[in-house]
Amino acid sequence: MGCRLIAEDPRHGPVTGRIVEVEAYIGEEDRASHARFGRTTRNAVMYGEPGLAYLYLVYGMHTCLNVVTEPSGRPTAVLIRAIEILTGVELARANRIAREAALKRFRGDAAALARVGARIAATPTERLASGPGLVGAAFGLDPTMTGLDLCDPDSPLRIELDPGAGPVTVRVTPRVGIAYAGEPWTSRPWRLLVAGNRSVSAPTGSA
């Protein structure tokens, strides 16, 4: 929280933004975590070095970005749920449009594509990455980026301190979309968000 995410596009430059909402997934005992079944091919990187990126496809279409947080052998990760985009805004919009076009397979339906373009052009900048799937779309992320070192200043996908960020109030709530996990995991206050920030995901963002 309070750091910046930077995604370098070799052709079009970087998109950067401030992380304003995250969720923690802690250990195999956390029934909401991808590590709840133990180590698998998909989640192996969660057992790796802290600072590595873990990206996966959810609901068959959205890419979510996580950061491994604890030393090797203990599967923990933080899901980046929302970002306030600071630079590369137009590239972020283009990424959003491209992702949605790919998703809907318009097959040359120019009118439908134009409607998506118009809607995203009208989306306020602060809502371009206000959800975990939207972060993936706006920053042009995909699961093949798993394993990148987010702490490496030379990495095309990285996290840096944000000296420009002033003091903020951090609010905690239960995590979103994990009803299947059961108690006590559904109630654990492991979602963190910047209070009052307009880039926080709806609908619980106002909580």
Next chain:
DNA sequence: TGAATGATGCACT
């Protein structure tokens, strides 16, 4: 090999 199921977002009512 097969079936169930999501760490979601959008269109429509």
Next chain:
DNA sequence: GTGCATCATTCAC
């Protein structure tokens, strides 16, 4: 507020 798109990953057989 409800329904749906869409498929990799997972577990059970």
